[in-house]
Amino acid sequence: MKILITCKLPDQLLLPLKEKYEIVMAETENEPMSRKRLLSEIEEADGLFTNVADTIDEEVFDRAKHLKVVSTMAVGYDNIDLEAAKERGILVGHTPGVLTEATADLTFALLMATGRRLLEGMDVIREDQWKSWGPFFLTGQEIYGKTIGIIGMGRIGLGVAKRAKGFSMDILYHNRSRKEEAEVELGARYVEFDELLEQADYVVLLAPSTKETYHMMGAAQFNKMKESAVFINTSRGPNVDEDALYEALQSNQIWAAGLDVFQTEPIDAKHKLLTLKNVTALPHIGSAAIETRMNMARLAINNLVNGLEGNALVHQVK
Ligand SMILES: NC(=O)c1ccc[n+]([C@@H]2O[C@H](COP(=O)([O-])OP(=O)(O)OC[C@H]3O[C@@H](n4cnc5c(N)ncnc54)[C@H](O)[C@@H]3O)[C@@H](O)[C@H]2O)c1
Numbered sequence: 001m002k003i004l005i006t007c008k009l010p011d012q013l014l015l016p017l018k019e020k021y022e023i024v025m026a027e028t029e030n031e032p033m034s035r036k037r038l039l040s041e042i043e044e045a046d047g048l049f050t051n052v053a054d055t056i057d058e059e060v061f062d063r064a065k066h067l068k069v070v071s072t073m074a075v076g077y078d079n080i081d082l083e084a085a086k087e088r089g090i091l092v093g094h095t096p097g098v099l100t101e102a103t104a105d106l107t108f109a110l111l112m113a114t115g116r117r118l119l120e121g122m123d124v125i126r127e128d129q130w131k132s133w134g135p136f137f138l139t140g141q142e143i144y145g146k147t148i149g150i151i152g153m154g155r156i157g158l159g160v161a162k163r164a165k166g167f168s169m170d171i172l173y174h175n176r177s178r179k180e181e182a183e184v185e186l187g188a189r190y191v192e193f194d195e196l197l198e199q200a201d202y203v204v205l206l207a208p209s210t211k212e213t214y215h216m217m218g219a220a221q222f223n224k225m226k227e228s229a230v231f232i233n234t235s236r237g238p239n240v241d242e243d244a245l246y247e248a249l250q251s252n253q254i255w256a257a258g259l260d261v262f263q264t265e266p267i268d269a270k271h272k273l274l275t276l277k278n279v280t281a282l283p284h285i286g287s288a289a290i291e292t293r294m295n296m297a298r299l300a301i302n303n304l305v306n307g308l309e310g311n312a313l314v315h316q317v318k
């Protein structure tokens with residue numbers, strides 16, 4: 001059987017696979033396989049190892065003659081056409097859980113970096129603009145004891161709430177359902193979406209990308225936030241109307257934003273959001289800790305092999 005891997009994985013992960021399967025893999029580190037090659041190689045593939053950089057749509061499924069499993073090295077699977085997979089009886093696997101803590105760490109780090117203007121501080125030094133200690137030089141927003149509002153209290157949202165608790169923050173959340181663990185253990189309070197936007201000093205978006213969440217943060221929502229509020233998005237770019245976010249930041253309707261994800265990735269270096277000093281931008285590195293990425297890759301390989309061998313996937317997208 002043939003496995004198509006659209007990114008370059010370390011040899012140590014591939015050795016057991018090579019004994020049994022024919023492997024076709026991207027050659028360049030940190031560069032996905034071209035769409036053209038993906039469309040050509042998928043024709044004979046039985047299994048596909050993919051990630052958030054690929055779009056696995058009807059065109060890909062139409063080309064595949066033998067495909068049985070698509071395994072993504074990610075928890076989010078909005079880049080995969082699940083209907084098209086289902087129609088063809090193709091299983092889809094993903095990697096929830098193993099990246100929760102690393103992504104919660106990064107989300108909280110981004111919250112702190114944005115609130116306290118860390119990257120601006122580094123720019124000031126690099127540009128030789130640090131003239132002296134000034135009473136209000138690079139002053140940011142306090143974090144300790146402030147109110148955090150988490151939209152999407154799932155695995156990662158709960159991880160962020162635990163970190164917020166350590167900073168004595170009041171925790172508000174909005175989710176599709178109540179989360180007892182967050183309420184009992186962390187004192188988190190379920191509120192309606194608008195109330196969260198109005199009350200939170202830090203609004204953190206961690207809901208998946210779905211039809212329902214598309215542009216869930218738009219002009220009306222930024223309008224409800226405090227002028228001193230910081231918006232953090234480590235979920236998916238399409239959840240945010242970037243034009244509306246730009247207007248809100250540029251007009252100081254909200255104070256700052258920390259973004260790890262964008263509507264189009266990689267974001268163009270000349271994108272208008274990146275011209276703003278009150279934007280802290282990262283290149284989709286939420287889960288990018290070495291052990292985490294190894295665990296994600298191992299889990300994605302297990303999903304793939306299980307599917308190819310006719311066994312249940314460890315984590316199948318339903
Ligand atoms: N930046 C990164 O590198 C990175 C890393 C991992 C995950 N993610 C993103 O984070 C998302 C969350 O991951 P998770 O493991 O916590 O998933 P999860 O399924 O455990 O949590 C998602 C939560 O969002 C809630 N939700 C769904 N629709 C909602 C809506 N309309 N309003 C409010 N809440 C809603 C769900 O009820 C659920 O509790 C992923 O889907 C992915 O898009 C990003």
Ligand SMILES: O=C(O)[C@H](O)CO
Nearest residue numbers: 052073074075076287
């Ligand atoms: O959904 C995911 O897992 C991320 O975006 C990549 O870790």
